[in-house]
Structure formats: structure tokens, C-alpha cells
Amino acid sequence: MVRPEWFIATASTASALLALALALGVKEWVFRPRITLRLRHPARPDEISDRIVTKRIDTAETAAFVRLRLDNRGRSTARRVGVRVLQIHLWDRRRLAWVRARPELDGRLLWPSNQLPGDANTVEVFRYSDRIVDLVSVTYGSSDNRLRPAFVEIGRPWPPNEANLLDPGVWELELLVCGDNIRARRYFVKVSFDGVWPEPEGPGIWDHLLVEGPSLHVVPGPGAVAPSATAGGNR
Secondary structure: OOOHHHHHHHHHHHHHHHHHHHHOOHHHHHOOOOEEEEOOOOOOOOOOOOEEEEEOOOOOOEEEEEEEEEEEOOOOOEEEEEEEEEEEEEEEOOOOEEEEEOHHHOOOEEOEOOOOOOOOOOEEEOOOEEEEEEEEEEEOOOOOOOOOOEEEOEOOOOOOOOOOEEOOEEEEEEEEEEEOOEEEEEEEEEEEEOOOOOOOOOOHHHHOEEEEEEEOOOOOOOOOOOOOOOOOOOO
């Protein structure tokens, strides 16, 4: 038979431990949002929106978009989440090294997909769901037999000097996923584009506009050996 004083002592201890756990934020930790930046593989049967050819909302021009997913596998909503450009590098084929480029884009937020001009550059990501942000795009338009550029899909307005324009080549985008109630995490994405878009109909653009990542590690350039350092390590 359990003696009443032992039962009371045990209950008091359990209550104190529970109060301490709540005070230390254990509940918030258990129910916290867990955001991961993803790009689905083109071979997946349900992959119809991460790589898409559609009309631009603001200009109605035909454009190809590569989009990243903010995937929340946590138990609560992630508040005011954005994907911020930290740095951009261009692959120098002669030096076989990444070269710093486009400093005007440092700190700019990527544009959430299907947002209207004037909408916020951040999104709410509900639990067990995802939201899409535009990464890069190519406008079909009229190329006059010239190679087309790609564009980093930062929030509006775009820089008047077209600093978000990426000439044909291999680029590395260093991104930061951040929000009000999530831990910031850095990712690296490699974008390769040769400037060619055969025709607006059909999947031909995806043989020329290639995206690798997102990765937590620095992305190796063409023909380079993958670094052993973790994200943020030296190139």
C-alpha cells in the first residue's frame, strides 16, 4: 500500500519538474517549427511546380521558373519566414575558383511564388505544409539570336542596373533561411545556364537551366573536388 506522504512527495516533485520544463521552454522546443529548404527532383511524378513555364504576374511574359520549397515538418507555424541572399559567386573557368559577384544583392530576400506586387517578401509556413519561393527565372521574349540571361528572383522592385541578371555561366547562391521563430540556416545552390531556350513549348529549357542543391555545404564548381568543410567553410 502506498503511503500518502510518499504519494504527495512524488506528485509535488513531478509538478516542480513539469513547471521547470515549461519555464525552460521545453514545450516550445517540442512544438517548434522545423523548416528545411528543398528542391524536388524532376523525375518525381508530382513535380509540376518546382520547375515551371508560365506567365509573369507583372508583365505577362513567358518565363521559366525554378522554385525552392520551405518545408515545415514541425508541429507549429513558422512565422515570417524568408530566404535571404547572402552572397553570389561566379565560377571562373580560367582560375577554377568561385569569384565574388553581384554584391548589390547581398541581403535581398527571394520572392515568394504567386505573390502580388506589394505583398510581403516573407511567408507563414503552416505545420506539415510547405511554401514556394522563386529562385531564378529565364524570360523567353525575343533574344535576337543572342544568349539569354537568367534572373535571381528577388523581391520587387528590382535594381535599376539589373544587378540580379546572371549572364550564361555557373553561379553559386549562398542563401539564409530565417524567420521569427526558427533557427536560421545557411544553404548553397548552384545554377548553371548556357543561355539557350529552344522553344517555349515543351521541357527543352530544363536541359539548359540546371539547379543543384540546396546543400548545407559549399557547392563544388565544374570539375572541382567537393570540399570537406561544412557549410560556411572556406572555398
